[in-house]
Amino acid sequence: xxxxxxxxxxxxxxxxxxxxxxxxxxxxxxxxxxxxxxxxxxxxxxxxxxxxxxxxxxxxxxxxxxxxxxxxxxxxxxxxxxxxxxxxxxxxxxxxxxxxxxxxxxxxxxxxxxxxxxxxxxxxxxxxxxxxxxxxxxxxxxxxxxxxxxxxxxxxxxxxxxxxxxxxxxxxxxxxxxxxxxxxxxxxxxxxxxxxxxxxxxxxxxxxxxxxxxxxxxxxxxxxxxxxxxxxxxxxxxxxxxxxxxxxxx
Amino acid sequence: xxxxxxxxxxxxxxxxxxxxxxxxxxxxxxxxxxxxxxxxxxxxxxxxxxxxxxxxxxxxxxxxxxxxxxxxxxxxxxxxxxxxxxxxxxxxxxxxxxxxxxxxxxxxxxxxxxxxxxxxxxxxxxxxxxxxxxxxxxxxxxxxxxxxxxxxxxxxxxxxxxxxxxxxxxxxxxxxxxxxxxxxxxxxxxxxxxxxxxxxxxxxxxxxxxxxxxxxxxxxxxxxxxxxxxxxxxxxxxxxxxxxxxxxxxxxxxxxxxxxxxxxxxxxxxxxxxxxxxxxxxxxxxxxxxxxxxxxxxxxxxxxxxxxxxxxxxxxxxxxxxxxxxxxxxxxxxxxxxxxxxxxxxxxxxxxxxxxxxxxxxxxxxxxxxxxxxxxxxxxxxxxxxxxxxxxxxxxxxxxxxxxxxxxxxxxxxxxxxxxxxxxxxxxxxxxxxxxxxxxxxxxxxx
Numbered sequence: 001x002x003x004x005x006x007x008x009x010x011x012x013x014x015x016x017x018x019x020x021x022x023x024x025x026x027x028x029x030x031x032x033x034x035x036x037x038x039x040x041x042x043x044x045x046x047x048x049x050x051x052x053x054x055x056x057x058x059x060x061x062x063x064x065x066x067x068x069x070x071x072x073x074x075x076x077x078x079x080x081x082x083x084x085x086x087x088x089x090x091x092x093x094x095x096x097x098x099x100x101x102x103x104x105x106x107x108x109x110x111x112x113x114x115x116x117x118x119x120x121x122x123x124x125x126x127x128x129x130x131x132x133x134x135x136x137x138x139x140x141x142x143x144x145x146x147x148x149x150x151x152x153x154x155x156x157x158x159x160x161x162x163x164x165x166x167x168x169x170x171x172x173x174x175x176x177x178x179x180x181x182x183x184x185x186x187x188x189x190x191x192x193x194x195x196x197x198x199x200x201x202x203x204x205x206x207x208x209x210x211x212x213x214x215x216x217x218x219x220x221x222x223x224x225x226x227x228x229x230x231x232x233x234x235x236x237x238x239x240x241x242x243x244x245x246x247x248x249x250x
Numbered sequence: 251x252x253x254x255x256x257x258x259x260x261x262x263x264x265x266x267x268x269x270x271x272x273x274x275x276x277x278x279x280x281x282x283x284x285x286x287x288x289x290x291x292x293x294x295x296x297x298x299x300x301x302x303x304x305x306x307x308x309x310x311x312x313x314x315x316x317x318x319x320x321x322x323x324x325x326x327x328x329x330x331x332x333x334x335x336x337x338x339x340x341x342x343x344x345x346x347x348x349x350x351x352x353x354x355x356x357x358x359x360x361x362x363x364x365x366x367x368x369x370x371x372x373x374x375x376x377x378x379x380x381x382x383x384x385x386x387x388x389x390x391x392x393x394x395x396x397x398x399x400x401x402x403x404x405x406x407x408x409x410x411x412x413x414x415x416x417x418x419x420x421x422x423x424x425x426x427x428x429x430x431x432x433x434x435x436x437x438x439x440x441x442x443x444x445x446x447x448x449x450x451x452x453x454x455x456x457x458x459x460x461x462x463x464x465x466x467x468x469x470x471x472x473x474x475x476x477x478x479x480x481x482x483x484x485x486x487x488x489x490x491x492x493x494x495x496x497x498x499x500x501x502x503x504x505x506x507x508x509x510x511x512x513x514x515x516x517x518x519x520x521x522x523x524x525x526x527x528x529x530x531x532x533x534x535x536x537x538x539x540x541x542x543x544x545x546x547x548x549x550x551x552x553x554x555x556x557x558x559x560x561x562x563x564x565x566x567x568x569x570x571x572x573x574x575x576x577x578x579x580x581x582x583x584x585x586x587x588x589x590x591x592x593x594x595x596x597x598x599x600x601x602x603x604x605x606x607x608x609x610x611x612x613x614x615x616x617x618x619x620x621x622x623x624x625x626x627x628x629x630x631x632x633x634x635x636x637x638x639x640x641x642x643x644x645x646x647x648x649x650x651x652x653x654x655x656x657x658x659x660x661x662x663x664x665x666x667x668x669x670x671x672x673x674x675x676x677x678x679x680x681x682x683x684x685x686x687x688x689x690x691x692x693x694x695x696x697x
Contacts, residue, residue, distance in 0.1 A: 016461045021394060025616030028647045048469065066399040072467070133395045134610060150611045152395050195613035199643050229646050233639040 001217050004038035008212055011057040012045045014065075014073050018100055021152070023063030025196030026095065029205050030059065037223045039213070048072070052080050054087040058212040062100025064194050070099040070108070071115050077103070081118055088120050093212040094188040097197065101182070101190035102155055110154075121185050122162060125155040128176070132156075136171025136193060137242035138181050143203040146246065148237035149193030151181075157192075159183055165191050170242040187211045200237065202230040256356035258289035262349035278334070278350075282342030285349045293341075296348040297379030299358040300332065303540050304379065306417075307366040308407060309387030309428070311581050312529045313339065315521070315560050316385060317366040319533040322554050326546035327537075329361035337558060339368045341375050369403045370396075372410045384411070385420045385536050387528065389427040390459055390478060390580035391617075393609030400459055404431055411435035420536045422528060423495045424480040430464040430490065442497040442535040444527070445482075447474040449504070456583055456619065465490045477524060477587070478580045497535040499527055504591055513538070519551050521561055522572075523588045525581075559682045561588075564693045569666045569673055573689060577608065577678040579617040585676050586622050595627045597669035601635040601658055601681035608679045612637050620648040629670045634661035635681050662688050 012027050027043045034041030046052050054060075065073065077084065088094060094104075102108045105123035108115040117124070131154045138147040147166055156175035164174065165182025173181035174192070182191035189208070191197065198205035206222055213220050238246055262285035269277025285292055297304060307317040314337040321333035334347035344365055352358045367375055386407070389400055397403055408431060411417065421432045423441030432439045458479040463470050468487030475481035484491035499510040509518040510527055512534055519530055530551055537544050556562055564571040576582040589596065604610050615637075623631065631652040633641040638654050645652040655661035662685070665673050677685045 016458075019617070020391070020399065021611070022613035022616030025613070025644075025647070028616070032647055066401050068401060072462070131398075150395075150613055152611065196616040196640075196644075199616075199647055200640070229639070229643050233643045236639050 001220070003213075003220065003223065006039045006213055006217055008034055008039055008041040008058045008209065009056055010041065010043040010059045010061060011052065012043050012061050013052070013063075013100075014048060014076070015045050015063065016047060017069040017073055018063035018065040020064040020066065020194070021098065021150075022195030023061070023097060026061060026063075026097070026198045029196070029198035030061075030209060033202070033205055033225065034209060036225055039209075048076055052083070054080070054083045054092065057087070057092065058216060059093045059095065059208055060087070062094070062096040062103070064098030064100060066099070067108075067110055067112075067115065070103055073099075074103050074115060074117065077118055084118060085120055088186060088188055091187045091211075091215055093208050093215070095208055096188070096190045098153060098192055098194045101192060102157065104188065104190055105157065108155055121183060121188065121190065122160040123157055123183055123190070124160070125157045127154050128156040130154075132172035132176050132192075134171055135237060135241050136173070136181065137169040137238055138166030138173075138193075139169055140166030140204070142166075142184075142189075142207045143201055145203065145231065145234055146238050146242065147193065147201045147204060148234050149191075149197050149200065150195070151192040152194065153192050157183075165189055169245045187215070200230060200234045202227045252356060254289040255292060255295055256354070258285040258292045259349050259352045259356045260354065261285055261288055262346055266346065266350060278336060278338040278343045278346040279340070280342075281349065282338075282345035286342065286345050293345045293348060293378035296352055296358045297363065300360050300363045302329070302361045303382045304363040304365065305383045305385060305536055306372070306376075306381035307364065307385045307387070308369050308372060309385070309422075310369075310390040310392045310403075310578065311584075312387040312525060312532070313337070313366040314558065315526065315529045315556060316387060316532045317364050318557075319529060319551065319554055320385070320536050321364040323533055323537050323544065323547050323550040324362050324364065324542065326550040327542050327544070330359060332358070332360045332363040332365070334365055337366065339366045340371045341378075344375060370406055373406055373413070376410055376413055380414045381417050383418050383420060383536060383539065385532050386422065386428045386432065387532055388422055388425045388478070388480065388580075390578055391614070392578040393611070394614075395611040396609050400427065407431060408435060411437050418539065420532065420539055422480070422532065423493050424476060424482070426470060426479060426483045426492070427460040427464065429493060433493075434464075440497070440535060440539045441493050441495050442499070442531045443492070443495040444476060444499040444502060444510075444531075445495045446500070448476070448502040463488060463490050477584065480528075497531060497538065499531050502527060515548065517548050517551055519554070521554070521556055522591070523561065523584055525584045526561075559677065559686050562686075564689045566666050566689070566692045569669060569671050571666075571673045571675060571689060573675045573677065573682075573686060575679070575682050576676045579614050582618040582676070585674075586619060589674055590622060590626050592672075593627065594672065595629055595670050596672040596674055597630040597632070597665055598623070598628055599632045599634065599661055599665045599673060599675045600641060601661070601675070601677040601685050602633070602638065602641050603636040603678060603681045605636070605680040608681070612640050615641060615644045618644075620644060620650055623648070623650050630665060630668055632661050632665050634658050635677075658684050659688050662692070666692075
């Protein structure tokens, strides 16, 4: 099937609450990279109170929010927890960032109390001492070039058997000690690399698009795009923060 | 004690001179640091000598402009004012402002102090003195890696209000976050704002802070927006709503010289931008709240020349240049608003750094509506600074054709040479100093 006949719908969940760090950049990136290939992509925003029909969605995006906002979102998503779970087990694509990543797990224990998660993944988060803030560089199976971004989180996330999104070359990652960042389960990617993760990591973006399209249309190959600008922005961060490690082939 | 105070004042003065003349940078931070080391109660002592009143100016955007306007307006009434006018708004910068204004005898002759304070540092600053008034402009997301989420900033400001219960707060009533904070504090307050809608409802894609009521968590509704979350809000669930606006800006006019009427007085300014109307209103309300007549206010505003990159104007050859600081999405979107209101052709240069003072995190660039530039009559759009690549990528995904020139000196040169004669330069915090030096060096001359 020709990609120009394909459609893709991105469900952007609760942008009024989960929009802390330029999360819109991820939406713009997915939509544009589809449109440039002739794939008719659109993003649909879901707000508190809206019914989410997961069968209509190809990619679900959860952004970052404050603890308070995360609590509101979690309460709301509990109502569709079963449908969301079915979507995940049916290989639905999810990209969850920061607060959105945390709430996919079993719980997030903060000093003020426990925020119950959606329990879609076998992970949990606990508030640590201080926040882990800074640029971050990863080696990830989803991309030939390192994955770069910025993290800013008080929670430490622990994976109970799931694969991580990447190995930390520079920065803190899930808990600052394990050397791993994020999670991958089926077609769910959770990560602390917030906001504009996808523009600087075009291969990760294309991976999500590809998985989403394959689920609906069967095996496909995405047309290559001119990614010189994306690669330049990526390479700048790599060189500046993880130059030596990368040169040493770590 | 008096001797140590004098020594501290002298040390501040000398340090500042050395910084400026030898290192060619603003010396306030070092001057304050050294002075405080020599005599820790310096700020407490000097602030205690202010005869009539101390204003503290807080809020994400507009602090420097409001503070400097207020200072100018109070001076126009014939008073002596201490002011940290360069925008050094942490403890050391504030100590320096007082110390540099003091005499060599270590005594301060001042009627008022106009002090802008960093919101996060304010808790520490008020241990030294208690302001009589706080002017609270607005709260927007800003440098999240430095300040944390708005919730954190609000908590910090709440502590300040609680610690100084006698401090009267001059608050932007159109802004729900500030207003709910002030209402909760129990401090007395005075509101300013713009009661009526003044133009087509702002930009629908704008990220708005505080969509949910701080009192009950319900979704806030709006009768209209001015911009950002500023407007006529109400909570259907608990009844929280925009309070009565005591100092109301009426008959608002935009354009090259924005104007409005407050208390029957027509005030006209050379400072472009909707947000500047709020800035002027804030200063006016502060002045009037202290009981000053403000008979010279209009003149003071008209004569007010924004400095330090707040819509600061330069001429380079035949090119008219405006330099403006824009360091968070709300500020940037307001700048884009100003560009959109200028219907003529113009070039744009954007310089973004990610040094410690800027915030290392530049993700907020993706929350700025650069897409709107596509509808404006723009010539050359150039990106520069340490993070020009990120900005270039942002432009690509916004569908805006841009050119990249990492070095700011070269970027300025090209923008002037290849441009149409009207150039807007938008910069974030540390980029401001570099860019301003370059513009100042060329100003009045040719490239």
